[in-house]
Amino acid sequence: xxxxxxxxxxxxxxxxxxxxxxxxxxxxxxxxxxxxxxxxxxxxxxxxxxxxxxxxxxxxxxxxxxxxxxxxxxxxxxxxxxxxxxxxxxxxxxxxxxxxxxxxxxxxxxxxxxxxxxxxxxxxxxxxxxxxxxxxxxxxxxxxxxxxxxxxxxxxxxxxxxxxxxxxxxxxxxxxxxxxxxxxxxxxxxxxxxxxxxxxxxxxxxxxxxxxxxxxxxxxxxxxxxxxxxxxxxxxxxxxxxxxxxxxxxxxxxxxxxxxxxxxxxxxxxxxxxxxxxxxxxxxxxxxxxxxxxxxxxxxxxxxxxxxxxxxxxxxxxxxxxxxxxxxxxxxxxxxxxxxxxxxxxxxxxxxxxxxxxxxxxxxxxxxxxxxxxxxxxxxxxxxxxxxxxxxxxxxxxxxxxxxxxxxxxxxxxxxxxxxxxx
Amino acid sequence: xxxxxxxxxxxxxxxxxxxxxxxxxxxxxxxxxxxxxxxxxxxxxxxxxxxxxxxxxxxxxxxxxxxxxxxxxxxxxxxxxxxxxxxxxxxxxxxxxxxxxxxxxxxxxxxxxxxxxxxxxxxxxxxxxxxxxxxxxxxxxxxxxxxxxxxxxxxxxxxxxxxxxxxxxxxxxxxxxxxxxxxxxxxxxxxxxxxxxxxxxxxxxxxxxxxxxxxxxxxxxxxxxxxxxxxxxxxxxxxxxxxxxxxxxxxxxxxxxxxxxxxxxxxxxxxxxxxxxxxxxxxx
Ligand SMILES: NC(=O)c1ccc[n+]([C@@H]2O[C@H](COP(=O)([O-])OP(=O)(O)OC[C@H]3O[C@@H](n4cnc5c(N)ncnc54)[C@H](O)[C@@H]3O)[C@@H](O)[C@H]2O)c1
Numbered sequence: 074x075x076x077x078x079x080x081x082x083x084x085x086x087x088x089x090x091x092x093x094x095x096x097x098x099x100x101x102x103x104x105x106x107x108x109x110x111x112x113x114x115x116x117x118x119x120x121x122x123x124x125x126x127x128x129x130x131x132x133x134x135x136x137x138x139x140x141x142x143x144x145x146x147x148x149x150x151x152x153x154x155x156x157x158x159x160x161x162x163x164x165x166x167x168x169x170x171x172x173x174x175x176x177x178x179x180x181x182x183x184x185x186x187x188x189x190x191x192x193x194x195x196x197x198x199x200x201x202x203x204x205x206x207x208x209x210x211x212x213x214x215x216x217x218x219x220x221x222x223x224x225x226x227x228x229x230x231x232x233x234x235x236x237x238x239x240x241x242x243x244x245x246x247x248x249x250x251x252x253x254x255x256x257x258x259x260x261x262x263x264x265x266x267x268x269x270x271x272x273x274x275x276x277x278x279x280x281x282x283x284x285x286x287x288x289x290x291x292x293x294x295x296x297x298x299x300x301x302x303x304x305x306x307x308x309x310x311x312x313x314x315x316x317x318x319x320x321x322x323x324x325x326x327x328x329x330x331x332x333x334x335x336x337x338x339x340x341x342x343x344x345x346x347x348x349x350x351x352x353x354x355x356x357x358x359x360x361x362x363x364x365x366x367x368x369x370x371x372x373x374x375x376x377x378x379x380x381x382x383x384x385x386x387x388x389x390x391x392x393x394x395x396x397x398x399x400x401x402x403x404x405x406x407x408x409x410x411x412x413x414x415x416x417x418x419x420x421x422x423x424x425x426x427x428x429x430x431x432x433x434x435x436x437x438x439x440x441x442x443x444x445x446x447x448x449x450x451x452x453x454x455x456x457x458x459x460x461x462x463x464x465x466x467x468x469x470x471x472x473x474x475x476x477x478x479x480x481x482x483x484x485x486x487x488x489x490x491x492x493x494x495x496x
Numbered sequence: 497x498x499x500x501x502x503x504x505x506x507x508x509x510x511x512x513x514x515x516x517x518x519x520x521x522x523x524x525x526x527x528x529x530x531x532x533x534x535x536x537x538x539x540x541x542x543x544x545x546x547x548x549x550x551x552x553x554x555x556x557x558x559x560x561x562x563x564x565x566x567x568x569x570x571x572x573x574x575x576x577x578x579x580x581x582x583x584x585x586x587x588x589x590x591x592x593x594x595x596x597x598x599x600x601x602x603x604x605x606x607x608x609x610x611x612x613x614x615x616x617x618x619x620x621x622x623x624x625x626x627x628x629x630x631x632x633x634x635x636x637x638x639x640x641x642x643x644x645x646x647x648x649x650x651x652x653x654x655x656x657x658x659x660x661x662x663x664x665x666x667x668x669x670x671x672x673x674x675x676x677x678x679x680x681x682x683x684x685x686x687x688x689x690x691x692x693x694x695x696x697x698x699x700x701x702x703x704x705x706x707x708x709x710x711x712x713x714x715x716x717x718x719x720x721x722x723x724x725x726x727x728x729x730x731x732x733x734x735x736x737x738x739x740x741x742x743x744x745x746x747x748x749x750x751x752x753x754x755x756x757x758x759x760x761x762x763x764x765x766x767x768x769x770x771x772x773x774x775x776x777x778x779x780x
Contacts, residue, residue: 265544379507394505394512397651404516407661408498414667414682417651418692418724 079144086249086441087113093252098259102321105460106247109449113146120149124451126213127152127186129177129201130193131164134215138192138242139167141443147451150190154180157287177201181208188213188238188454194294195301199224206235211454213447215242216314217306218471220299225471226494229464238459240450241467243314245384247442247449251315253435254375254384258319262389264379266320269358271312271374273304276367278336279344296340303342304362305474308371313477314470315373315384316350316358323469324350324358324476326488331481335365348477360477382435390432465496499661504530508537509626511650515633518644518661525640529633529647536629539567540621551611552618555602560612569609571621571628571731576604578624578735583747585739588624589617623653623738627691627730630655634730655689655730670724674764681724681760689730693737694722696764720765726758 090110154174155161174180188211199219218225232239294300329348336344350358375382381390480487504515504526547565554561563569597617626649645657656666665684672678725736
C-alpha cells in the first residue's frame with residue numbers, strides 16, 4: 074500500500090470510529106475511544122517528536138504490535154528485546170534501526186525510551202511492568218494483565234505510585250464495529266440486554282512446534298498452569314471485557330466447569346471451559362471455549378428483548394416473529410386481485426427452530442484498531458494522562474477471567490472480590 | 497395494476513404484531529404505527545417498570561395519584577367507558593389476591609386525571625392493551641394518510657382501516673379452537689376491530705397465561721367458551737369479548753341481544769380440546 078493509500082484508509086478508519094463514538098451516552102460508554110480518535114483526527118501528518126517505545130517480547134504478538142506501531146503517527150519503536158534470539162531476529166525486519174536487547178534490564182538501563190510495550194508470556198507481565206515503572210517509564214502491556222488477581226492490582230498500584238501511564242491491550246475497545254454495536258445497543262435497538270452468550274471455539278491443539286534450541290515451557294507457556302490460565306486469560310479476557318462493557322457492570326458471581334477433555338497430551342490447562350457469569354438483575358454471560366470443534370468460532374451473541382448483536386460477524390438482528398400465515402396469504406391474494414376469507418384467531422403453531430434472518434451490517438473490515446490503541450497511548454504519554462476508563466475495563470476483564478479459573482478449579486461459585494484496587 | 501402493499505412485523509405486548517398497509521400513506525406511516533404500539537406497551541405493561549406499575553404501587557399503598565402519562569390517562573378513560581359498556585364485566589382491577597376488589601373501588605376523575613382506590617388493588621390491562629394499542633396504531637396510520645390497512649396483534653386482536661383493498665368488507669373466518677377445520681363464524685369488517693377470547697385451545701395452555709377472573713365473584717373462569725366481539729375500537733372489542741367470556745347466562749344474553757351481529761358466544765364444553773403435540777410446539 075502506498076503512503077497516500079494508507080493515509081486515506083487511516084482517515085476513513087478514524088472517521089468510522091468518530092462516527093461510532095458520536096452518539097448519546099458514548100462519551101461515558103467508551104471515553105477512551107472518543108479521546109483516542111479525536112486526538113488521532115487532529116494528529117500531525119508525520120512523526121514529529123514521537124513517543125519512543127521499547128518492545129519486550131517479539132514473539133507472534135510482539136511482531137504484530139511493532140507493525141502496527143509503525144503505522145501510528147506519534148509512536149516509534151527504538152528498542153526491541155527478547156530473551157529468545159530467533160524471535161529477536163525475526164522482529165528486526167520491522168524495526169531495522171531499533172537497538173536490540175536479550176535482557177529487558179539492559180534495555181531499561183540503556184535509556185533513550187519513553188515507554189515499554191510488553192508482549193511476553195502472562196506470568197512475566199507484572200515483574201516487567203514493575204521494572205519499567207521503577208525505571209521511570211510508561212507501560213503498554215498486552216492483555217491479560219497478570220497471572221494473579223493480586224498482581225493485576227499491584228500493576229495499577231505501581232503505576233499510580235510512579236505517576237506513569239499503564240495501558241492494557243484490548244483492541245476491541247477501539248474497533249468501529251464494536252463501538253457501533255455498543256452505540257446501537259445503548260440506543261435501545263435490541264431492547265433490554267439480559268444475556269450474552271460468548272464462545273471461542275477452535276479445532277486445533279493450541280500447541281506450537283518447539284524448535285531444537287527451545288523447550289516446551291518456553292514456547293507453549295499457555296499450556297502450563299504457572300505461566301497462564303490458558304483459555305481464560307488468553308482468549309476469554311477479550312470477551313469478558315466485551316460482556317462487562319455491554320452489560321455496563323461487573324459480574325456479581327461466577328460458576329464454572331473446566332476439564333482437559335480432548336487434548337490429553339500432558340497439558341496442564343483446561344481445553345474445555347464452560348462458565349456462567351451472573352450480573353445484577355439476573356443477567357448472565359454464558360461462556361464456553363473449547364479446542365476440538367470450530368463451527369461456532371469466536372463470537373459474542375448479545376441478546377436483548379428486541380434483537381441480537383453479533384459483533385465478530387458485524388451484524389445486528391431484530392427479533393422477527395414468524396409470519397401469520399393467513400395474513401401472508403391475504404397479502405398474496407390482494408396482489409393478484411383475489412379476495413378470500415381470512416381464517417384468523419385459531420391457535421397458530423410453529424416449531425421453535427433457530428431464526429436465520431440475515432440481519433443488518435454493523436460495518437466490518439480490516440481495521441487499524443491496534444494502531445489506534447498506540448496513537449491513544451502516545452497521546453496519553455505526552456499528556457501525562459491515561460485514556461479515560463480503559464484501565465478499569467482491562468482490570469475488570471482480567472479479574473473476571475482469573476475468577477472464572479478459580480471457580481472451575483475450586484468447583485464452587487466465586488463472588489466478585491470486594492478488595493480490588495480503586496482506579 | 498397491483499396495489500402497493502407494505503408490512504411491518506415485530507413483537508410487542510407479549511405477542512407478534514403485523515401491520516399490513518395497502519395503497520396510499522406516507523413513507524413513515526408504519527414506523528409511526530409501530531412506535532404507537534410500543535408506546536402503549538411501555539405505558540401499560542406490568543411485566544417491567546412502567547407508568548402502570550408505578551400507579552399500582554401507589555394504589556396498593558392507598559394513595560391518590562395524578563396520572564401524568566398521557567397514554568395511561570387515555571387508556572383509563574377508555575377502560576372506564578368499556579367497564580360501563582360491559583355492565584362491569586370487563587374489570588382490569590379484578591384480582592384474585594384481593595377478592596371482591598374491582599373497578600368500582602376506584603375513584604377516577606377524568607378532568608383532573610386523578611385516580612384513587614378506596615381499598616388496595618392493582619390494575620392489569622391484559623388483552624385490553626392489545627386492542628387499545630391497535631387503536632393508537634390505526635390513529636397514527638390515518639394521520640399518515642393511510643386509508644386501507646389490516647392490523648393484527650397475536651391473531652386474537654384485529655383492526656382494519658377502510659374497506660378491503662379490493663372493495664367491500666374485510667372477510668374473516670374464526671376457527672373453532674377445539675376442532676380443527678371447523679369454523680365458528682364468518683364476519684366482515686370495515687373500519688372496525690375484532691377480538692377473540694377463549695378458554696379452550698392450545699394458546700390457553702401457555703404457562704405464562706393468566707387465568708381469566710370473573711369479577712362478580714373473583715373466581716376463575718373454567719367454562720369452555722369462545723367469544724367474538726366487533727366494535728368501532730379495539731379497546732371496546734377486547735373488553736366485550738372478555739366480558740362475554742366471564743358473563744353468567746342472563747348477562748351474556750343481554751350483551752348479545754344488544755348487538756347480535758357484533759357479539760358471539762360459543763359454548764364448547766361438548767368438544768374436547770385437542771392437546772396432541774403441544775409439548776413440541778409453541779402457542780402464537
Ligand atoms: N491482543 C491480542 O489479540 C493478543 C493476541 C496474541 C497474544 N496476545 C498477548 O501477547 C502476549 C504474548 O503472546 P505471544 O502469542 O506473542 O507469545 P509468544 O510466545 O509468541 O511470544 C512471547 C515472546 O516473549 C519472549 N519472552 C519471554 N520472556 C521474556 C522476557 N523475560 N524478556 C524478554 N522476552 C521474553 C519469548 O521469547 C517470546 O518470543 C501474551 O500476553 C498474549 O496474551 C494478545
